Amino acid sequence: MAWKKLLYLAQPYPDNYTDPCFLSQIKRNTTVAKYSYWHLVDHFSLIVLHLATIVLVELTFIGIYDRGWDPVVPVVIAAAGVLVGMVAWDRVTGQQTASFAQNSPKPKVDQWTTLRSALVVVLIVLVLSPVLKSLTRSTSSDSIWALSLILCLFNMLCHDYAMDPHSAPYRPILSTNLSLSNALVLASRLSSSLHVFCFVVFAAVINILVPLYDVGIRRRNPASPLHNIVLFVFCSAVFVATTYLFGPGLVLVWLVTMAGIALMLPAYFLWVQQYKNELQGPWDPAKPIIHRQD
Template identity: 30%
Template sequence: MRADLEPAAPGPAPSESRYRRGRWKKVLYERQPFPDNYVDGSFLEELRKNIYVRQYQFWSVVCESGMVVQQLSSVCVFVVLWWYMDQSLLSPHQLFAYGLTISLFGYLMFDIIDSGEGRNLSGRTRWADLKSTVVFVAFTYGFSPVLKTLTESISTDTIYAMSVFMLLGHLIFFDYGANAAIVSSTLSLNMAIFASVCLASRLPSTLHAFATVTMAIEVFALWPMFQKKLKATTPRCHLALTVVFTLVAVLGVLTVSLTGAVLFALLLLAVTFLCPYSLVALQSYKDNIHGPWDEAEIKEDLSRFLG
Protein backbone atom coordinates (compact mmCIF):
# COMPACT_ATOMS: atom_id res chain seq x y z
CA MET A 1 0.00 0.00 0.00
CA ARG A 2 1.25 3.47 -0.80
CA ALA A 3 2.50 5.55 2.06
CA ASP A 4 0.35 8.51 1.16
CA LEU A 5 -2.74 6.31 1.30
CA GLU A 6 -2.02 4.88 4.75
CA PRO A 7 -4.32 6.20 7.54
CA ALA A 8 -2.78 8.78 9.82
CA ALA A 9 -1.98 7.83 13.38
CA PRO A 10 -4.74 8.81 15.84
CA GLY A 11 -3.94 12.00 17.75
CA PRO A 12 -5.58 13.94 20.55
CA ALA A 13 -8.96 15.47 19.94
CA PRO A 14 -8.96 19.14 19.02
CA SER A 15 -10.66 20.10 22.29
CA GLU A 16 -8.14 18.09 24.36
CA SER A 17 -5.15 19.57 22.57
CA ARG A 18 -6.63 23.00 23.13
CA TYR A 19 -7.04 22.34 26.89
CA ARG A 20 -3.38 21.30 27.14
CA ARG A 21 -2.11 24.62 25.86
CA GLY A 22 -0.96 26.33 29.00
CA ARG A 23 -2.45 26.23 32.48
CA TRP A 24 -5.90 27.55 33.29
CA LYS A 25 -5.99 30.66 35.48
CA LYS A 26 -8.95 32.01 37.40
CA VAL A 27 -8.80 35.51 35.89
CA LEU A 28 -11.09 37.60 33.72
CA TYR A 29 -8.60 40.06 32.26
CA GLU A 30 -6.67 37.49 30.21
CA ARG A 31 -7.88 35.63 27.14
CA GLN A 32 -7.39 31.86 27.58
CA PRO A 33 -7.94 28.94 25.18
CA PHE A 34 -10.67 27.46 27.38
CA PRO A 35 -14.46 27.63 27.36
CA ASP A 36 -16.12 30.11 29.73
CA ASN A 37 -17.45 27.33 31.92
CA TYR A 38 -14.15 25.44 32.17
CA VAL A 39 -12.55 24.81 35.58
CA ASP A 40 -9.65 22.62 36.54
CA GLY A 41 -9.24 20.19 39.39
CA SER A 42 -8.34 22.93 41.88
CA PHE A 43 -11.82 24.43 41.72
CA LEU A 44 -13.12 22.56 44.78
CA GLU A 45 -9.98 23.03 46.86
CA GLU A 46 -11.45 26.27 48.25
CA LEU A 47 -14.71 24.60 49.30
CA ARG A 48 -15.62 25.50 52.88
CA LYS A 49 -18.64 24.41 54.88
CA ASN A 50 -20.47 26.20 57.68
CA ILE A 51 -17.81 28.83 58.22
CA TYR A 52 -20.35 31.44 59.40
CA VAL A 53 -22.56 29.16 61.48
CA ARG A 54 -23.31 30.53 64.92
CA GLN A 55 -23.52 28.07 67.79
CA TYR A 56 -26.42 28.84 70.13
CA GLN A 57 -26.78 27.91 73.77
CA PHE A 58 -30.25 26.82 74.82
CA TRP A 59 -30.61 28.93 77.97
CA SER A 60 -29.18 32.03 76.34
CA VAL A 61 -31.78 31.72 73.57
CA VAL A 62 -34.49 31.24 76.21
CA CYS A 63 -33.41 34.47 77.88
CA GLU A 64 -33.40 36.30 74.54
CA SER A 65 -36.97 35.15 73.87
CA GLY A 66 -38.03 37.33 76.82
CA MET A 67 -38.47 40.33 74.49
CA VAL A 68 -40.98 38.41 72.38
CA VAL A 69 -42.81 37.13 75.47
CA GLN A 70 -43.02 40.61 76.97
CA GLN A 71 -44.43 42.09 73.79
CA LEU A 72 -47.03 39.34 73.50
CA SER A 73 -47.95 40.02 77.12
CA SER A 74 -48.16 43.77 76.43
CA VAL A 75 -50.67 43.23 73.63
CA CYS A 76 -52.62 40.87 75.86
CA VAL A 77 -52.70 43.35 78.78
CA PHE A 78 -53.87 46.14 76.47
CA VAL A 79 -56.74 44.04 75.09
CA VAL A 80 -57.79 42.87 78.56
CA LEU A 81 -57.90 46.44 79.91
CA TRP A 82 -59.92 47.53 76.91
CA TRP A 83 -62.35 44.66 77.54
CA TYR A 84 -62.69 45.72 81.18
CA MET A 85 -63.73 49.23 80.10
CA ASP A 86 -66.07 47.88 77.44
CA GLN A 87 -67.79 45.75 80.09
CA SER A 88 -67.91 48.70 82.55
CA LEU A 89 -65.65 46.81 84.98
CA LEU A 90 -63.03 49.58 84.87
CA SER A 91 -63.69 53.30 84.62
CA PRO A 92 -61.54 55.54 82.40
CA HIS A 93 -60.68 57.68 85.43
CA GLN A 94 -59.20 54.67 87.21
CA LEU A 95 -57.30 53.52 84.12
CA PHE A 96 -55.82 56.97 83.54
CA ALA A 97 -54.85 57.37 87.21
CA TYR A 98 -53.24 53.92 87.39
CA GLY A 99 -51.42 54.44 84.11
CA LEU A 100 -50.14 57.86 85.14
CA THR A 101 -48.87 56.50 88.46
CA ILE A 102 -47.09 53.54 86.87
CA SER A 103 -45.62 55.77 84.14
CA LEU A 104 -44.27 58.23 86.73
CA PHE A 105 -42.70 55.37 88.69
CA GLY A 106 -41.19 53.94 85.49
CA TYR A 107 -39.84 57.37 84.55
CA LEU A 108 -38.04 57.69 87.88
CA MET A 109 -36.69 54.14 87.63
CA PHE A 110 -35.48 54.83 84.09
CA ASP A 111 -33.54 57.85 85.32
CA ILE A 112 -32.02 55.86 88.17
CA ILE A 113 -30.98 53.00 85.88
CA ASP A 114 -29.66 55.37 83.21
CA SER A 115 -27.69 57.39 85.83
CA GLY A 116 -28.19 60.54 83.77
CA GLU A 117 -26.04 59.25 80.89
CA GLY A 118 -28.69 59.53 78.23
CA ARG A 119 -29.90 62.87 79.52
CA ASN A 120 -26.37 64.28 79.39
CA LEU A 121 -25.90 63.07 75.81
CA SER A 122 -29.21 64.44 74.55
CA GLY A 123 -29.19 67.61 76.66
CA ARG A 124 -32.87 67.11 77.47
CA THR A 125 -34.10 68.31 80.87
CA ARG A 126 -36.90 67.06 83.09
CA TRP A 127 -38.75 70.30 82.48
CA ALA A 128 -38.76 69.52 78.73
CA ASP A 129 -40.12 66.04 79.49
CA LEU A 130 -42.90 67.54 81.62
CA LYS A 131 -43.89 70.01 78.89
CA SER A 132 -43.98 67.22 76.28
CA THR A 133 -46.20 65.14 78.56
CA VAL A 134 -48.62 68.01 79.19
CA VAL A 135 -48.84 68.85 75.49
CA PHE A 136 -49.48 65.21 74.56
CA VAL A 137 -52.19 64.76 77.21
CA ALA A 138 -53.86 68.03 76.25
CA PHE A 139 -53.91 67.25 72.52
CA THR A 140 -55.13 63.69 73.07
CA TYR A 141 -57.92 64.90 75.34
CA GLY A 142 -58.88 67.64 72.87
CA PHE A 143 -59.01 65.22 69.92
CA SER A 144 -60.85 62.49 71.85
CA PRO A 145 -64.26 63.40 70.33
CA VAL A 146 -62.72 63.09 66.86
CA LEU A 147 -61.13 59.74 67.74
CA LYS A 148 -64.43 58.52 69.16
CA THR A 149 -66.38 59.27 65.94
CA LEU A 150 -63.58 58.65 63.44
CA THR A 151 -64.69 55.12 62.55
CA GLU A 152 -68.35 55.40 63.50
CA SER A 153 -69.52 54.52 59.98
CA ILE A 154 -67.52 51.28 59.90
CA SER A 155 -69.13 48.07 61.19
CA THR A 156 -67.99 46.65 64.50
CA ASP A 157 -66.86 43.35 62.97
CA THR A 158 -64.63 45.22 60.53
CA ILE A 159 -63.19 47.30 63.37
CA TYR A 160 -62.33 44.18 65.36
CA ALA A 161 -60.75 42.51 62.31
CA MET A 162 -58.69 45.63 61.57
CA SER A 163 -57.55 45.79 65.19
CA VAL A 164 -56.43 42.16 65.15
CA PHE A 165 -54.43 42.63 61.95
CA MET A 166 -52.89 45.87 63.22
CA LEU A 167 -51.79 44.25 66.49
CA LEU A 168 -50.35 41.29 64.59
CA GLY A 169 -48.47 43.72 62.37
CA HIS A 170 -47.20 45.49 65.48
CA LEU A 171 -45.77 42.20 66.75
CA ILE A 172 -44.23 41.34 63.39
CA PHE A 173 -42.47 44.67 62.79
CA PHE A 174 -41.47 45.31 66.40
CA ASP A 175 -37.77 45.79 67.12
CA TYR A 176 -36.78 42.75 69.21
CA GLY A 177 -33.08 43.53 68.82
CA ALA A 178 -32.53 41.68 65.54
CA ASN A 179 -30.83 43.41 62.63
CA ALA A 180 -33.33 42.57 59.90
CA ALA A 181 -34.96 44.47 57.05
CA ILE A 182 -38.45 43.72 58.34
CA VAL A 183 -37.84 45.59 61.61
CA SER A 184 -39.49 49.02 61.74
CA SER A 185 -40.14 50.58 65.14
CA THR A 186 -42.09 53.48 63.63
CA LEU A 187 -44.40 51.23 61.62
CA SER A 188 -44.89 48.91 64.59
CA LEU A 189 -45.87 51.77 66.90
CA ASN A 190 -48.19 53.36 64.33
CA MET A 191 -50.02 50.08 63.79
CA ALA A 192 -50.52 49.67 67.54
CA ILE A 193 -51.85 53.22 67.90
CA PHE A 194 -54.18 52.70 64.95
CA ALA A 195 -55.52 49.54 66.60
CA SER A 196 -56.11 51.47 69.84
CA VAL A 197 -58.01 54.18 67.94
CA CYS A 198 -60.18 51.52 66.29
CA LEU A 199 -60.98 49.85 69.59
CA ALA A 200 -61.52 53.19 71.34
CA SER A 201 -64.25 54.08 68.85
CA ARG A 202 -66.38 51.24 70.20
CA LEU A 203 -66.29 52.44 73.82
CA PRO A 204 -69.16 54.42 75.40
CA SER A 205 -67.68 57.94 75.76
CA THR A 206 -64.91 60.25 74.62
CA LEU A 207 -63.25 59.89 78.01
CA HIS A 208 -62.97 56.14 77.36
CA ALA A 209 -61.30 56.89 74.02
CA PHE A 210 -58.86 59.29 75.69
CA ALA A 211 -57.92 56.71 78.35
CA THR A 212 -57.50 53.98 75.70
CA VAL A 213 -55.16 55.99 73.46
CA THR A 214 -53.15 57.17 76.48
CA MET A 215 -52.85 53.59 77.68
CA ALA A 216 -51.68 52.53 74.20
CA ILE A 217 -48.85 55.08 74.29
CA GLU A 218 -47.79 53.84 77.72
CA VAL A 219 -47.91 50.16 76.76
CA PHE A 220 -46.51 50.28 73.22
CA ALA A 221 -44.11 53.26 73.36
CA LEU A 222 -42.90 53.89 76.92
CA TRP A 223 -42.88 50.32 78.23
CA PRO A 224 -40.57 48.92 75.47
CA MET A 225 -38.10 51.76 76.09
CA PHE A 226 -37.94 50.84 79.76
CA GLN A 227 -37.52 47.14 78.87
CA LYS A 228 -34.57 47.77 76.57
CA LYS A 229 -32.81 50.02 79.07
CA LEU A 230 -33.34 47.48 81.87
CA LYS A 231 -32.08 44.62 79.69
CA ALA A 232 -28.95 46.53 78.68
CA THR A 233 -28.15 47.51 82.27
CA THR A 234 -29.34 44.66 84.49
CA PRO A 235 -30.31 41.52 82.52
CA ARG A 236 -31.31 39.61 85.65
CA CYS A 237 -33.82 42.27 86.67
CA HIS A 238 -35.15 42.24 83.12
CA LEU A 239 -35.63 38.47 83.31
CA ALA A 240 -37.42 38.73 86.67
CA LEU A 241 -39.67 41.51 85.38
CA THR A 242 -40.49 39.40 82.32
CA VAL A 243 -41.65 36.52 84.51
CA VAL A 244 -43.79 38.81 86.70
CA PHE A 245 -45.31 40.67 83.77
CA THR A 246 -46.09 37.41 81.96
CA LEU A 247 -47.88 36.03 85.03
CA VAL A 248 -49.92 39.24 85.27
CA ALA A 249 -50.91 38.91 81.62
CA VAL A 250 -51.94 35.26 82.02
CA LEU A 251 -53.97 36.06 85.14
CA GLY A 252 -55.63 38.93 83.28
CA VAL A 253 -56.70 36.62 80.48
CA LEU A 254 -57.86 34.09 83.07
CA THR A 255 -60.36 36.63 84.44
CA VAL A 256 -61.86 36.87 80.96
CA SER A 257 -61.68 33.30 79.65
CA LEU A 258 -60.23 30.06 80.99
CA THR A 259 -59.75 28.65 77.49
CA GLY A 260 -58.04 31.83 76.35
CA ALA A 261 -55.70 31.75 79.35
CA VAL A 262 -54.71 28.13 78.66
CA LEU A 263 -54.06 28.83 74.97
CA PHE A 264 -52.11 31.98 75.79
CA ALA A 265 -49.99 30.13 78.37
CA LEU A 266 -49.25 27.38 75.83
CA LEU A 267 -48.24 30.01 73.29
CA LEU A 268 -45.84 31.63 75.76
CA LEU A 269 -44.34 28.26 76.71
CA ALA A 270 -43.84 27.42 73.04
CA VAL A 271 -42.11 30.75 72.36
CA THR A 272 -39.97 30.46 75.49
CA PHE A 273 -38.88 26.81 75.35
CA LEU A 274 -40.04 24.98 72.23
CA CYS A 275 -38.79 27.52 69.66
CA PRO A 276 -35.32 27.88 71.27
CA TYR A 277 -35.01 24.08 71.49
CA SER A 278 -35.90 23.75 67.80
CA LEU A 279 -33.41 26.45 66.86
CA VAL A 280 -30.57 24.78 68.76
CA ALA A 281 -31.46 21.30 67.50
CA LEU A 282 -31.62 22.36 63.86
CA GLN A 283 -28.12 23.88 63.92
CA SER A 284 -26.59 20.42 63.42
CA TYR A 285 -28.42 20.12 60.08
CA LYS A 286 -26.90 23.25 58.60
CA ASP A 287 -24.83 22.59 55.47
CA ASN A 288 -23.87 25.95 54.03
CA ILE A 289 -21.13 25.76 51.40
CA HIS A 290 -18.76 28.56 50.41
CA GLY A 291 -16.22 28.62 47.62
CA PRO A 292 -15.05 30.32 44.43
CA TRP A 293 -18.64 30.66 43.23
CA ASP A 294 -19.53 33.11 46.01
CA GLU A 295 -20.03 36.75 45.21
CA ALA A 296 -16.75 38.63 45.18
CA GLU A 297 -16.02 40.93 48.11
CA ILE A 298 -13.72 43.87 47.53
CA LYS A 299 -11.52 44.45 50.56
CA GLU A 300 -9.24 47.45 50.41
CA ASP A 301 -6.66 48.50 52.92
CA LEU A 302 -7.64 52.08 53.70
CA SER A 303 -4.59 52.66 55.87
CA ARG A 304 -2.48 53.54 52.84
CA PHE A 305 -4.91 56.32 51.98
CA LEU A 306 -5.23 57.58 55.55
CA GLY A 307 -1.54 57.34 56.32
Protein backbone atom coordinates in the same frame (compact mmCIF):
# COMPACT_ATOMS: atom_id res chain seq x y z
CA MET B 1 2.25 24.92 32.55
CA ALA B 2 0.23 24.73 35.74
CA TRP B 3 -3.45 25.65 35.44
CA LYS B 4 -4.46 28.98 36.94
CA LYS B 5 -7.90 30.39 37.58
CA LEU B 6 -7.27 33.39 35.37
CA LEU B 7 -9.47 33.82 32.35
CA TYR B 8 -7.30 36.42 30.70
CA LEU B 9 -4.32 34.05 30.38
CA ALA B 10 -3.92 31.85 27.33
CA GLN B 11 -3.54 28.38 28.84
CA PRO B 12 -3.18 25.02 27.04
CA TYR B 13 -6.40 23.68 28.54
CA PRO B 14 -9.93 23.36 27.13
CA ASP B 15 -12.60 25.81 28.23
CA ASN B 16 -14.43 23.19 30.29
CA TYR B 17 -11.30 22.00 32.08
CA THR B 18 -11.53 21.59 35.84
CA ASP B 19 -8.32 21.21 37.76
CA PRO B 20 -8.29 18.73 40.70
CA CYS B 21 -7.11 21.48 43.04
CA PHE B 22 -10.04 23.74 42.13
CA LEU B 23 -12.12 22.60 45.10
CA SER B 24 -9.26 22.44 47.57
CA GLN B 25 -10.16 25.87 48.93
CA ILE B 26 -13.81 25.11 49.49
CA LYS B 27 -15.15 26.18 52.89
CA ARG B 28 -18.32 25.11 54.61
CA ASN B 29 -20.44 27.25 56.94
CA THR B 30 -17.80 29.92 57.50
CA THR B 31 -20.41 32.59 58.27
CA VAL B 32 -22.61 30.52 60.58
CA ALA B 33 -22.86 32.11 64.02
CA LYS B 34 -22.99 29.92 67.09
CA TYR B 35 -25.70 30.73 69.60
CA SER B 36 -26.34 29.60 73.12
CA TYR B 37 -29.80 28.45 74.09
CA TRP B 38 -30.36 30.99 76.86
CA HIS B 39 -29.07 33.81 74.68
CA LEU B 40 -31.75 32.92 72.14
CA VAL B 41 -34.37 32.65 74.89
CA ASP B 42 -33.51 36.20 75.94
CA HIS B 43 -33.97 37.42 72.36
CA PHE B 44 -37.20 35.49 71.80
CA SER B 45 -38.59 37.05 74.97
CA LEU B 46 -38.95 40.25 72.92
CA ILE B 47 -41.73 38.54 70.99
CA VAL B 48 -43.38 37.45 74.23
CA LEU B 49 -43.28 40.98 75.63
CA HIS B 50 -44.71 42.52 72.48
CA LEU B 51 -47.55 40.01 72.39
CA ALA B 52 -48.19 40.64 76.10
CA THR B 53 -48.53 44.40 75.55
CA ILE B 54 -50.98 43.88 72.68
CA VAL B 55 -53.07 41.36 74.60
CA LEU B 56 -53.09 43.52 77.75
CA VAL B 57 -54.53 46.48 75.85
CA GLU B 58 -57.21 44.25 74.32
CA LEU B 59 -58.10 42.77 77.72
CA THR B 60 -58.31 46.23 79.26
CA PHE B 61 -60.69 47.34 76.52
CA ILE B 62 -62.88 44.28 77.10
CA GLY B 63 -62.94 45.05 80.82
CA ILE B 64 -63.93 48.68 80.27
CA TYR B 65 -66.37 48.06 77.42
CA ASP B 66 -68.06 44.86 78.55
CA ARG B 67 -67.40 44.47 82.28
CA GLY B 68 -67.74 48.06 83.44
CA TRP B 69 -64.21 48.56 84.74
CA ASP B 70 -63.28 52.00 86.00
CA PRO B 71 -61.09 53.44 83.19
CA VAL B 72 -59.15 55.64 85.60
CA VAL B 73 -57.57 52.67 87.40
CA PRO B 74 -55.50 51.40 84.43
CA VAL B 75 -54.26 54.92 83.71
CA VAL B 76 -53.19 55.45 87.32
CA ILE B 77 -51.36 52.12 87.33
CA ALA B 78 -49.67 52.97 84.01
CA ALA B 79 -48.63 56.42 85.29
CA ALA B 80 -47.15 54.88 88.44
CA GLY B 81 -45.31 52.37 86.27
CA VAL B 82 -43.88 55.19 84.14
CA LEU B 83 -42.54 56.98 87.23
CA VAL B 84 -40.98 53.79 88.59
CA GLY B 85 -39.54 53.05 85.16
CA MET B 86 -37.92 56.47 84.92
CA VAL B 87 -36.18 55.97 88.25
CA ALA B 88 -35.06 52.47 87.26
CA TRP B 89 -33.83 53.78 83.90
CA ASP B 90 -31.60 56.32 85.62
CA ARG B 91 -30.20 53.68 87.92
CA VAL B 92 -29.55 51.09 85.20
CA THR B 93 -28.09 53.39 82.56
CA GLY B 94 -25.88 55.16 85.07
CA GLN B 95 -27.29 58.61 84.42
CA GLN B 96 -27.67 59.42 88.10
CA THR B 97 -24.32 59.14 89.80
CA ALA B 98 -23.46 61.15 92.86
CA SER B 99 -20.69 63.18 91.27
CA PHE B 100 -22.54 63.88 88.05
CA ALA B 101 -25.70 64.91 89.85
CA GLN B 102 -23.75 67.45 91.91
CA ASN B 103 -21.83 68.96 89.01
CA SER B 104 -24.48 69.02 86.30
CA PRO B 105 -28.28 69.37 86.45
CA LYS B 106 -28.71 68.08 82.89
CA PRO B 107 -30.48 64.79 83.76
CA LYS B 108 -33.19 66.69 85.63
CA VAL B 109 -33.61 69.07 82.70
CA ASP B 110 -33.98 66.13 80.31
CA GLN B 111 -36.55 64.49 82.56
CA TRP B 112 -38.58 67.66 82.85
CA THR B 113 -38.44 68.12 79.07
CA THR B 114 -39.72 64.59 78.57
CA LEU B 115 -42.44 65.14 81.16
CA ARG B 116 -43.59 68.36 79.49
CA SER B 117 -43.75 66.63 76.11
CA ALA B 118 -45.82 63.82 77.63
CA LEU B 119 -48.20 66.32 79.22
CA VAL B 120 -48.70 68.05 75.87
CA VAL B 121 -49.63 64.73 74.25
CA VAL B 122 -52.03 63.94 77.10
CA LEU B 123 -53.72 67.33 76.76
CA ILE B 124 -54.12 66.81 73.01
CA VAL B 125 -55.77 63.44 73.60
CA LEU B 126 -58.03 65.04 76.22
CA VAL B 127 -59.15 67.74 73.79
CA LEU B 128 -59.76 65.25 70.98
CA SER B 129 -61.59 62.69 73.12
CA PRO B 130 -65.12 63.86 72.14
CA VAL B 131 -64.13 63.67 68.48
CA LEU B 132 -62.59 60.23 68.86
CA LYS B 133 -65.70 58.98 70.63
CA SER B 134 -67.83 59.62 67.53
CA LEU B 135 -65.16 58.55 65.04
CA THR B 136 -66.83 55.29 63.99
CA ARG B 137 -70.43 56.00 64.97
CA SER B 138 -71.76 54.87 61.58
CA THR B 139 -69.74 51.63 61.60
CA SER B 140 -71.04 48.39 63.04
CA SER B 141 -69.30 46.84 66.03
CA ASP B 142 -68.53 43.63 64.12
CA SER B 143 -66.53 45.63 61.59
CA ILE B 144 -64.63 47.33 64.40
CA TRP B 145 -63.71 44.01 66.02
CA ALA B 146 -62.53 42.60 62.69
CA LEU B 147 -60.50 45.74 61.96
CA SER B 148 -58.93 45.61 65.42
CA LEU B 149 -57.94 41.98 64.90
CA ILE B 150 -56.34 42.79 61.55
CA LEU B 151 -54.42 45.72 63.05
CA CYS B 152 -53.15 43.53 65.89
CA LEU B 153 -52.00 40.80 63.51
CA PHE B 154 -50.14 43.26 61.32
CA ASN B 155 -48.68 44.83 64.44
CA MET B 156 -47.24 41.48 65.50
CA LEU B 157 -45.78 40.84 62.05
CA CYS B 158 -44.38 44.32 61.37
CA HIS B 159 -42.79 45.06 64.73
CA ASP B 160 -39.03 45.60 64.87
CA TYR B 161 -37.64 42.67 66.87
CA ALA B 162 -33.97 43.40 66.07
CA MET B 163 -31.67 43.29 69.08
CA ASP B 164 -28.22 44.01 67.60
CA PRO B 165 -26.90 47.11 69.42
CA HIS B 166 -24.64 47.88 66.44
CA SER B 167 -27.45 47.79 63.89
CA ALA B 168 -29.69 50.63 62.78
CA PRO B 169 -31.54 52.58 65.49
CA TYR B 170 -34.72 51.08 66.86
CA ARG B 171 -37.55 52.69 64.90
CA PRO B 172 -40.80 50.71 65.11
CA ILE B 173 -42.68 53.29 63.06
CA LEU B 174 -45.12 50.93 61.39
CA SER B 175 -46.00 48.92 64.50
CA THR B 176 -46.39 52.14 66.50
CA ASN B 177 -48.87 53.53 63.99
CA LEU B 178 -50.75 50.24 63.95
CA SER B 179 -50.94 50.23 67.76
CA LEU B 180 -52.23 53.79 67.86
CA SER B 181 -54.76 53.09 65.11
CA ASN B 182 -56.03 50.06 66.99
CA ALA B 183 -56.39 52.08 70.18
CA LEU B 184 -58.33 54.84 68.41
CA VAL B 185 -60.61 52.35 66.66
CA LEU B 186 -61.45 50.55 69.89
CA ALA B 187 -61.80 53.76 71.89
CA SER B 188 -64.48 55.00 69.50
CA ARG B 189 -66.83 52.28 70.85
CA LEU B 190 -66.62 53.43 74.47
CA SER B 191 -69.47 55.21 76.17
CA SER B 192 -67.98 58.53 77.30
CA SER B 193 -65.16 60.93 76.56
CA LEU B 194 -63.51 60.03 79.88
CA HIS B 195 -63.43 56.38 78.87
CA VAL B 196 -61.93 57.29 75.50
CA PHE B 197 -59.28 59.53 77.04
CA CYS B 198 -58.21 57.01 79.67
CA PHE B 199 -58.08 54.09 77.27
CA VAL B 200 -56.07 55.93 74.59
CA VAL B 201 -53.53 57.16 77.15
CA PHE B 202 -53.23 53.68 78.64
CA ALA B 203 -52.78 52.09 75.20
CA ALA B 204 -50.15 54.66 74.24
CA VAL B 205 -48.13 53.94 77.37
CA ILE B 206 -48.34 50.16 76.98
CA ASN B 207 -47.94 49.83 73.21
CA ILE B 208 -45.53 52.69 72.54
CA LEU B 209 -43.52 53.61 75.63
CA VAL B 210 -42.98 50.11 77.01
CA PRO B 211 -41.33 48.65 73.86
CA LEU B 212 -39.08 51.69 73.58
CA TYR B 213 -38.17 51.40 77.25
CA ASP B 214 -37.46 47.67 77.06
CA VAL B 215 -35.27 47.87 73.96
CA GLY B 216 -33.40 50.84 75.43
CA ILE B 217 -32.60 48.85 78.57
CA ARG B 218 -31.51 45.80 76.57
CA ARG B 219 -29.20 47.81 74.34
CA ARG B 220 -27.70 50.10 76.96
CA ASN B 221 -27.20 47.52 79.68
CA PRO B 222 -27.79 43.94 78.48
CA ALA B 223 -26.59 42.50 81.80
CA SER B 224 -29.33 44.28 83.74
CA PRO B 225 -32.24 42.11 84.91
CA LEU B 226 -34.64 45.03 84.49
CA HIS B 227 -35.95 43.86 81.11
CA ASN B 228 -36.73 40.47 82.69
CA ILE B 229 -38.66 42.27 85.42
CA VAL B 230 -40.65 44.19 82.79
CA LEU B 231 -41.41 40.92 80.99
CA PHE B 232 -42.54 39.26 84.22
CA VAL B 233 -44.78 42.19 85.17
CA PHE B 234 -46.61 42.24 81.84
CA CYS B 235 -46.98 38.48 81.59
CA SER B 236 -48.38 38.48 85.13
CA ALA B 237 -50.77 41.31 84.27
CA VAL B 238 -52.07 39.36 81.27
CA PHE B 239 -52.37 36.26 83.46
CA VAL B 240 -54.44 38.07 86.09
CA ALA B 241 -56.64 39.92 83.59
CA THR B 242 -57.32 36.78 81.55
CA THR B 243 -58.19 34.80 84.67
CA TYR B 244 -60.58 37.50 85.87
CA LEU B 245 -62.29 37.94 82.50
CA PHE B 246 -62.37 34.45 81.00
CA GLY B 247 -61.32 31.94 83.64
CA PRO B 248 -58.41 29.49 83.74
CA GLY B 249 -59.09 27.91 80.33
CA LEU B 250 -57.67 30.74 78.22
CA VAL B 251 -54.93 31.28 80.79
CA LEU B 252 -53.63 27.80 80.03
CA VAL B 253 -53.68 28.56 76.30
CA TRP B 254 -51.78 31.80 76.94
CA LEU B 255 -49.14 30.10 79.09
CA VAL B 256 -48.59 27.28 76.60
CA THR B 257 -48.30 29.73 73.70
CA MET B 258 -45.81 31.98 75.46
CA ALA B 259 -43.77 29.03 76.73
CA GLY B 260 -43.65 27.66 73.21
CA ILE B 261 -42.39 30.97 71.83
CA ALA B 262 -39.84 31.61 74.57
CA LEU B 263 -38.57 28.05 75.14
CA MET B 264 -39.44 25.84 72.18
CA LEU B 265 -38.64 28.16 69.28
CA PRO B 266 -35.02 28.76 70.41
CA ALA B 267 -34.52 25.00 70.71
CA TYR B 268 -36.01 24.50 67.23
CA PHE B 269 -33.74 27.23 65.85
CA LEU B 270 -30.65 25.50 67.26
CA TRP B 271 -31.84 22.16 65.90
CA VAL B 272 -32.33 23.59 62.40
CA GLN B 273 -28.83 25.10 62.45
CA GLN B 274 -27.28 21.64 62.05
CA TYR B 275 -28.84 21.35 58.60
CA LYS B 276 -27.35 24.59 57.33
CA ASN B 277 -24.98 23.87 54.46
CA GLU B 278 -23.37 27.01 53.10
CA LEU B 279 -20.46 26.44 50.71
CA GLN B 280 -17.92 29.11 49.87
CA GLY B 281 -15.29 28.33 47.28
CA PRO B 282 -12.93 29.94 44.79
CA TRP B 283 -15.82 30.72 42.45
CA ASP B 284 -17.30 33.23 44.90
CA PRO B 285 -16.40 36.89 44.43
CA ALA B 286 -13.46 37.95 46.52
CA LYS B 287 -14.05 40.32 49.41
CA PRO B 288 -11.53 43.14 49.44
CA ILE B 289 -9.70 43.76 52.69
CA ILE B 290 -9.41 47.48 53.25
CA HIS B 291 -7.08 48.71 55.94
CA ARG B 292 -8.40 51.99 57.23
CA GLN B 293 -5.96 54.46 58.67
CA ASP B 294 -7.75 56.97 60.87
